Amino acid sequence: xxxxxxDNGSFTIKAGYSDIQQPLxxxxxxxxxxxxxxxxVGDLIDKSNDLSGLYYRSPFERGYLVHWDAELAVWDRALSxxxxxxxxxxxxxxxxxxxxxxxxxxxxxxxxxxxxxxxSSLLRASSTKFAALGSGHTLYGNGKEEEAPECLVVVDxxxxxxxxxxxxxxRMVASAVRRMDVGGRLLxxxxxxxxSFRYWDMxxxxxxMNAVKERCCFVTQxxxxxxxxxxxxxxxxxxxxxxxxxxxxxxxxFVRGQEPRTEELMRDSVQILPLCNERFAVPEALFxxxxxxxxxxxxxxxVFQAVMACDQRLxxxxxxxxxxxxxxxNLPGLRDRxxxxxxxxxxxxxxxxxxxEEHKPELSAWMGAQQQLHSASPACTALDQWRVTxxxxxxxxxDRIIAHFDRFK
Amino acid sequence: xxDDKNLVPKAPARRVQSRYAGKYYWDKTTLEQRRRARxxxxxxxxxxxxxxxxSMPIASDVSNTKRQGRxxxxxxxxxxxxxxxxxxxxADEGLKRANxxxxxxxxxxxxxxxxxxxxxxxxxxxxHSDKDKTSPSYYYLTxxxxxxxxxxxxxxxxxxxxxxxxxxxxxxxxxMRYCSLPCKSTHVDTRCLKHVA
Numbered sequence: 001x002x003x004x005x006x007d008n009g010s011f012t013i014k015a016g017y018s019d020i021q022q023p024l025x026x027x028x029x030x031x032x033x034x035x036x037x038x039x040x041v042g043d044l045i046d047k048s049n050d051l052s053g054l055y056y057r058s059p060f061e062r063g064y065l066v067h068w069d070a071e072l073a074v075w076d077r078a079l080s081x082x083x084x085x086x087x088x089x090x091x092x093x094x095x096x097x098x099x100x101x102x103x104x105x106x107x108x109x110x111x112x113x114x115x116x117x118x119x120s121s122l123l124r125a126s127s128t129k130f131a132a133l134g135s136g137h138t139l140y141g142n143g144k145e146e147e148a149p150e151c152l153v154v155v156d157x158x159x160x161x162x163x164x165x166x167x168x169x170x171r172m173v174a175s176a177v178r179r180m181d182v183g184g185r186l187l188x189x190x191x192x193x194x195x196s197f198r199y200w201d202m203x204x205x206x207x208x209m210n211a212v213k214e215r216c217c218f219v220t221q222x223x224x225x226x227x228x229x230x231x232x233x234x235x236x237x238x239x240x241x242x243x244x245x246x247x248x249x250x251x252x253x254f255v256r257g258q259e260p261r262t263e264e265l266m267r268d269s270v271q272i273l274p275l276c277n278e279r280f281a282v283p284e285a286l287f288x289x290x291x292x293x294x295x296x297x298x299x300x301x302x303v304f305q306a307v308m309a310c311d312q313r314l315x316x317x318x319x320x321x322x323x324x325x326x327x328x329x330n331l332p333g334l335r336d337r338x339x340x341x342x343x344x345x346x347x348x349x350x351x352x353x354x355x356x357e358e359h360k361p362e363l364s365a366w367m368g369a370q371q372q373l374h375s376a377s378p379a380c381t382a383l384d385q386w387r388v389t390x391x392x393x394x395x396x397x398x399d400r401i402i403a404h405f406d407r408f409k
Numbered sequence: 410x411x412d413d414k415n416l417v418p419k420a421p422a423r424r425v426q427s428r429y430a431g432k433y434y435w436d437k438t439t440l441e442q443r444r445r446a447r448x449x450x451x452x453x454x455x456x457x458x459x460x461x462x463x464s465m466p467i468a469s470d471v472s473n474t475k476r477q478g479r480x481x482x483x484x485x486x487x488x489x490x491x492x493x494x495x496x497x498x499x500a501d502e503g504l505k506r507a508n509x510x511x512x513x514x515x516x517x518x519x520x521x522x523x524x525x526x527x528x529x530x531x532x533x534x535x536x537h538s539d540k541d542k543t544s545p546s547y548y549y550l551t552x553x554x555x556x557x558x559x560x561x562x563x564x565x566x567x568x569x570x571x572x573x574x575x576x577x578x579x580x581x582x583x584x585m586r587y588c589s590l591p592c593k594s595t596h597v598d599t600r601c602l603k604h605v606a
Contacts, residue, residue: 032462057463058454061522069467069516072506079505088505100545100552102529108515117506164554174543178554181452189451197570197600203456231574277573290565292451293444295555302554 001120003092004084005369007127010060011159011184011327013042014366015078018094018373022359023366026078029056030070034204042077051251053204063098063160063183065105072112079117088117092387094369096127099156099163099177106402114393121389124405127365128154128165129172131325134368138356139321151310151317155303155338157286157326159184162299164306166318172409176309178302182289184328188213190292191282199273200244208245211252212273213282216240219333220280221340230277238280242273283331287341300341307346319349329361440584466517571595 007014009028016023026043033040034053045054059071079086093113097106106124113122132154136146152167161183166173192209196202202209220226230238245253256272285291287298297305307318319342324335339353359367372383386408388401396404450456506512529546567576569588576586578593583601587593 030467032459055457055459055462056454062452064522064525066520066522066525068512068518072512072516073467076504076506086505100549102525102545102549103532104525104529111515112512115507116509116512174548177548177552179549179552180554185454186451189453189456192456193447193451194573198573206455227574231572281568281573288563288566290563291568293448293565297554297556301556305554 001090001092003094003373004086005094005366005373006078007096007130007363007366007369008065009096009127009158009362010058010063012362013074013078014363015084016366016370017084018370023363024083025362026074026083028060028071028074029058030073031056042074043083044077049251051207051245054207056206060160063158064102065097065109068108068112072116075112075117088119091119092121093119093123094130094373095122095124096130096365097124098160099126099128099165099172099179100174101126103402106405107398110393110398110401114390118390121387122393123383123387123408125408126165126172127158128156128163128325129167129409130365130369130372131156131323132165132167132170132172132368134364134371135321135323137358137371138323138364139354149317149321151314152321152323153303153306153318155299155322155324155326155329157183157299157324157328157334159327162286162302162326162328164299164302166306166310166314168310168314173310174409176306178306178309180289180296180299180302181294182285182292182296182299184210184326186292187217187282187285187328190285191217191278194278194282195273195275198278200271208252212242212275214330215255216242216275216279217283217331218280219283219286219331219337221333221337223280223284226280227277235276239274239276240279242275244271244273246270283328283334286328286334287337298341300338300345303338303342304345316349319346320352322351322353323364324353324355325361325364327362329355443584464519570600 003018005014005016005018005023007023011028013026013028014023015026024043027045028042030042031040031045032038032055033048033050034055035050036048038048040048045051057067057070059065059067059069059074061067065071078084079088095109095113097109101109109124110122113119113124132148132152134148135152135154136148139149139152140146148167148170150169154163154165154167156163156165161179161181164178166176188206188210191213192202192206195209195212226238229235241256243253243256245251281291285294287300289296289298296302303322307315310318322338322342324338328334335353335355339351342353343351355361356364356367386404388404393401526546526549529544530550567586568574569576569592570585571587571592574588574592576588578587579585580587580593580596580601585596585600587596
């Protein structure tokens with residue numbers, strides 16, 4: 001019987017069986033093209049060549065699974081023979097949910113898994129929990145599998161927002177979790193807004209601006225120094241021209257100078273997006289949400305507050321084991337900047353921030369779950385005891401199952 | 410003299426008279442409204458709203474395997490009817506799930522996040538069995554990292570709306586920021602909200 005690990009994120013689903021190396025990433029939305037008005041579920045959007053003005057209908061609202069009609073459509077597509085080829089009756093499922101998922105949504109999720117799809121067993125936990133389980137390798141790994149450290153802070157910089165979750169002996173310290181609402185989606189929208197005001201109107205082009213953000217943006221180590229450089233004579237070092245796509249030749253566009261056949265691809269009618277200070281001013285919103293008018297602390301302050309909310313004896317160990325996961329952890333320079341900022345807030349302790357390098361940070365939860373299922377260490381065989389089979393679900397009822405998974409947090 | 414007071418019209422309450430006669434700076438309520446509207450726009454999934462598309466029910470149609478992604482063809486006899494539902498065609502061999510009545514009811518519900526949050530906090534207020542455990546909705550509401558909790562927060566930074574450098578000066582007519590005189594002239598020519606909007 002195979003085990004399917006399904007990391008149900010608000011941007012993409014990372015899904016794959018436990019015996020393969022890399023999960024598939026399927027967009028967790030229903031997209032509609034503007035010109036041809038066609039509707040594509042999940043990964044079918046890759047078949048379309050018309051990616052401008054995409055309208056997304058997402059099952060998630062503010063990071064929580066609210067619209068089941070869209071989610072069922074995406075799950076049907078993900079489990080279909082074209083993608084995963086899953087037979088739910090003969091599959092064990094590992095499913096992720098947001099930190100502090102609401103009871104009503106948990107009940108619906110369990111109901112869908114057991115009664116609608118009929119999976120053989122389920123283990124439902126937050127994505128930070130799975131990332132924490134597999135964190136030993138990132139924090140200490142020399143190639144062999146390590147157990148997760150006793151005190152650990154998982155910073156999940158995801159699509160809907162950022163959660164800072166401290167873990168002690170594998171269990172989340174719920175009262176010390178902190179959240180800030182700047183995530184990948186807000187960064188993309190901030191970039192869209194800035195660019196639309198200054199250069200071309202890109203307010204409807206979420207897909208393209210997401211690609212621009214992923215390729216051009218970085219986190220600066222010294223904001224004012226780079227701002228001066230971008231303003232003054234040293235512009236050339238930081239300025240980047242992004243060639244916007246004409247969908248005949250490229251789907252997402254490219255950075256001028258980075259594609260090998262750039263001269264061939266440059267036609268007279270290309271539209272260029274010149275980016276200079278937007279490259280680093282947009283990710284600054286992670287550290288200063290007041291830049292976008294949000295009255296919340298930056299990510300460094302959230303980490304500091306989360307650590308300070310833990311027991312005093314655990315704080316030094318927490319500061320030394322900070323793991324950053326999630327899509328926006330791909331931003332270059334984030335790790336060093338976060339380490340420097342948190343160190344400035346906690347000068348007495350040693351701060352160590354780690355971002356996974358052996359795999360992409362957004363896959364950390366999936367990789368953590370997979371590593372646990374295959375590892376030989378005794379901590380992971382414990383995963384089996386937390387699994388709930390379909391028979392047990394029918395026997396105990398939904399509420400007791402929810403209480404059971406609560407203890408796994 | 411007292412007659413002059415009645416002749417001179419009173420300025421509307423929300424204008425703040427500055428030293429510059431006849432000009433005014435935007436007051437706090439307007440700025441606050443603008444800030445909140447901007448933040449709401451930044452947190453949306455899509456920029457333009459398509460309420461028709463959002464409210465269209467999604468039907469899983471097993472038989473239309475050839476028509477992946479295309480809207481169903483209307484019969485030639487009927488007039489061009491508007492698309493009433495999104496038809497998602499699934500795997501070649503059919504749905505992997507039971508498609509129960511309860512599921513369809515759940516999928517047809519039009520709840521928003523605010524509804525669910527309200528019902529969760531409402532439930533917790535009345536439930537008395539969970540006194541020892543705190544509910545997820547309680548944690549969700551209280552776990553926001555705000556600057557007031559023990560961290561020093563610097564005042565908000567502003568950027569020039571034209572070029573992105575430090576926004577040191579404010580346009581007196583519309584409240585947007587600029588960094589220098591060249592940016593100010595660009596602003597007044599093309600983007601000043603007072604003249605353009």
